Structures are given as structure tokens and as C-alpha cells.
Amino acid sequence: MRHIKRISRNAKTNIPIVLISTGLVFILLLLTMIISNGIIIFCVNSGFITGRPGGTPLLPFLLQSGILSIFIGVILTLVLSHFPLRPVSRLINAIHAVAAGNFHVKIRIKHPKEFRELAESFNQMTDELAGIEMLRSDFINNFSHEFRTPIMSVQGFARLIKKGDLPEKDRIEYLDIIISECQRLADLSSRILDLSKIDSLTMLTDAEMYNAAEQIRSSILMLQQKWEEKGICFDLDLEDREINGSPALLKHVWVNLIDNAVKFSPPGGKISLRAVCSGDNFLFQIRDEGKGIRPEARRKIFDKFYQDDLSHATEGCGLGLSLVKKVVELHRGTIRIESAPGQGSTFTVTLPCHGTDTVSLRQSE
Numbered sequence: 001m002r003h004i005k006r007i008s009r010n011a012k013t014n015i016p017i018v019l020i021s022t023g024l025v026f027i028l029l030l031l032t033m034i035i036s037n038g039i040i041i042f043c044v045n046s047g048f049i050t051g052r053p054g055g056t057p058l059l060p061f062l063l064q065s066g067i068l069s070i071f072i073g074v075i076l077t078l079v080l081s082h083f084p085l086r087p088v089s090r091l092i093n094a095i096h097a098v099a100a101g102n103f104h105v106k107i108r109i110k111h112p113k114e115f116r117e118l119a120e121s122f123n124q125m126t127d128e129l130a131g132i133e134m135l136r137s138d139f140i141n142n143f144s145h146e147f148r149t150p151i152m153s154v155q156g157f158a159r160l161i162k163k164g165d166l167p168e169k170d171r172i173e174y175l176d177i178i179i180s181e182c183q184r185l186a187d188l189s190s191r192i193l194d195l196s197k198i199d200s201l202t203m204l205t206d207a208e209m210y211n212a213a214e215q216i217r218s219s220i221l222m223l224q225q226k227w228e229e230k231g232i233c234f235d236l237d238l239e240d241r242e243i244n245g246s247p248a249l250l251k252h253v254w255v256n257l258i259d260n261a262v263k264f265s266p267p268g269g270k271i272s273l274r275a276v277c278s279g280d281n282f283l284f285q286i287r288d289e290g291k292g293i294r295p296e297a298r299r300k301i302f303d304k305f306y307q308d309d310l311s312h313a314t315e316g317c318g319l320g321l322s323l324v325k326k327v328v329e330l331h332r333g334t335i336r337i338e339s340a341p342g343q344g345s346t347f348t349v350t351l352p353c354h355g356t357d358t359v360s361l362r363q364s365e
């Protein structure tokens with residue numbers, strides 16, 4: 001969209017190109033005239049041409065000088081057009097390279113200004129394409145790793161059970177591992193499905209005015225078993241106000257952030273949750289007393305499959321926060337993190353209370 005705006009803005013400023021082309025045509029005509037007149041004068045003076053201005057016959061003279069002018073004009077055009085078209089041919093070669101899959105190609109054009117801007121936009125486009133390509137290959141690597149690990153573990157424990165000479169206690173333990181690994185695979189695939197559905201959305205279509213505090217309360221209840229098991233208590237400050245948003249999508253935001261706060265809180269910890277209106281915005285703030293997030297990790301936690309714990313010991317697959325960020329962006333909101341190692345984390349989501357001008361959610365084609 002940014003690029004489209006830039007192109008349409010520049011469409012108004014192409015007067016210099018028109019002037020340059022007109023100037024070039026003018027110079028070509030002038031050169032053709034000077035050279036052909038010079039040759040004609042030389043030919044007439046040395047008697048190569050029989051007809052002369054003011055003399056007779058006039059027709060052969062005009063014919064000869066016309067043919068000569070066309071001939072010289074064609075040669076001049078062929079030679080001189082090569083220079084202004086050089087940036088265009090460089091651009092064509094670069095486009096061919098991109099079409100062949102090379103996203104690292106760059107072009108440098110200094111003059112004229114319009115071609116320099118075209119080259120800069122082209123370089124920006126290849127940078128973005130190279131970034132997307134890197135994300136795609138990272139995604140495939142992580143995706144395969146995340147699926148392979150539980151499958152290998154299910155396979156290993158199923159083989160042990162098949163041997164049949166296991167004590168009953170071990171057999172039950174291995175079966176429990178198989179069940180939980182299958183659950184992990186099922187969760188992973190539904191997370192990926194959610195993410196790919198939400199990733200392809202470009203605008204909201206099911207936005208409506210609804211009570212977000214009510215939905216946050218029901219999200220906390222949904223996770224009751226998890227926080228009760230850890231003996232976690234909640235300090236709640238929920239303001240019952242209506243906001244404009246997609247209830248189905250915002251539910252992912254509350255559930256993921258509450259689930260993370262519970263997951264990373266120490267047993268017996270406290271979670272403070274505030275959901276209030278501040279001016280024209282709806283503010284959702286959740287604070288835990290967990291292990292906190294390192295400054296280097298803070299930049300990456302919204303990346304798909306990123307987990308700060310490399311041992312992957314905590315439950316989860318690193319997709320929750322990228323989903324949260326996408327939903328918040330669709331609502332034209334922001335998400336902020338304040339955290340320090342060992343001092344807990346605070347996630348703050350700010351959404352416009354009255355939503356965006358867009359009221360419909362459409363799947364991008």
C-alpha cells in the first residue's frame with residue numbers, strides 16, 4: 001500500500017522526463033539538420049549534387065537531401081538513444097534476475113532523479129522479498145522440528161510398549177506420554193490453522209460493539225484448572241465498557257496472554273489484570289511475577305515459533321504471541337512489553353474503543 005501511494009504520488013512529478021525526452025528529440029533534429037545541411041553544402045560546392053537551391057531542377061535536390069536527412073537521423077537516433085535507455089536495460093536485467101529467484105539483486109542509478117527513485121524502490125522491494133524468503137524458510141525449519149519431536153517420541157514409546165515385557169506402572173506412564181504428545185500435536189496443528197487463517201486476513205468484517213470485560217472474565221474462567229493447580233491468585237480491575245472489535249479474534253488475545261502469565265508465574269504467584277477505558281482507548285494490562293523476559297528475547301517473542309527456553313521444556317509452541325500481535329494490528333492497536341529477568345512481565349494491549357472505520361472482515365485472496 002505504501003508503495004502504491006508512492007507510485008501514484010510520483011506519477012504527478014514526471015514533467016522532467018517529458019522535458020528531457022522533448023529536449024532529446026529537439027537535439028536530434030537539430031543535429032540531423034546541421035549535419036545534413038553541412039553535407040549538402042559540401043556536395044553542392046564540390047559538384048556532387050546537380051540540383052542547387054535557387055537552381056534547377058529542384059525535385060531531385062529535395063529528394064536527395066530528404067533521403068540524406070532520414071539516413072543521418074536514423075544513425076544518430078540509434079547511437080544516442082543507447083545512453084538514455086541504459087538505466088532501463090539495467091532495470092530489465094534486474095527484473096529478470098528477480099523473476100529467476102535472486103532476491104539479492106540491487107541496482108544503482110544516480111541520474112535522472114526519477115530513475116534514481118525507481119532504483120531505490122526496486123532495491124527496497126528486493127530487500128522485502130529477501131526478508132519474506134528468509135521467514136518462509138525459517139518457518140518450514142521450525143514447523144518440521146516442532147512436528148518431528150513429538151512424532152519421534154510417540155514412535156519410541158509405542159515400540160517399547162509393543163515389546164510387551166514392561167511392568168504395568170511403566171506401561172501406563174508410557175501411554176500417558178503418548179497421549180500428551182498426541183495432544184501437543186493436535187494443539188500445534190490447531191494453532192497453525194488459527195494463525196494461517198488470521199494471517200490471511202486484511203481487514204475486520206465481524207466487528208461489533210460488545211463487552212470486552214465480560215469476555216476477559218470468561219477467558220480467566222476457561223483457564224481456571226491451570227491457575228488453580230498452581231495456586232495462582234488474580235487481582236482484577238475490569239471496567240464494563242463496550243468496545244468495537246471482533247469478539248472471535250480478541251478472545252485469542254486475552255486467552256493467550258492470560259495463559260502465558262499463568263504458565264510463566266511461579267506457584268502461588270499473583271497475576272494483576274486491568275482492563276479499563278482510557279480516553280478513546282481500551283487498555284488491557286496483565287502483569288505476572290514470573291521469570292521475566294531478557295531484553296534480547298523481547299525483540300523476538302512475536303516471531304513465529306520463538307521460545308526463549310531453548311530446551312522447549314515449557315508447554316507451548318511459540319505461536320501464541322505472533323497470533324496476538326496480528327489480531328491487535330488488525331484492530332489498529334498496539335502491544336507493549338515491560339519486563340526484566342527475575343522481575344515478572346507486563347503486557348499492555350491498547351485498542352481504539354470505537355474500533356476502526358472498517359467493519360467487515362474479509363479473507364484476502
Ligand code: ADP
Nearest residue numbers: 260264292301307308316317318319320321345
Ligand atoms: P508459547 O506457546 O511458547 O508460550 P508464545 O508465542 O505465547 O508461545 O510465547 C513465546 C515466548 O515468549 C515464550 O516461549 C516465552 O519464552 C516468552 N514469553 C511469553 N510470555 C511470557 C511471560 N509472561 N513471561 C515470560 N516469558 C514469556
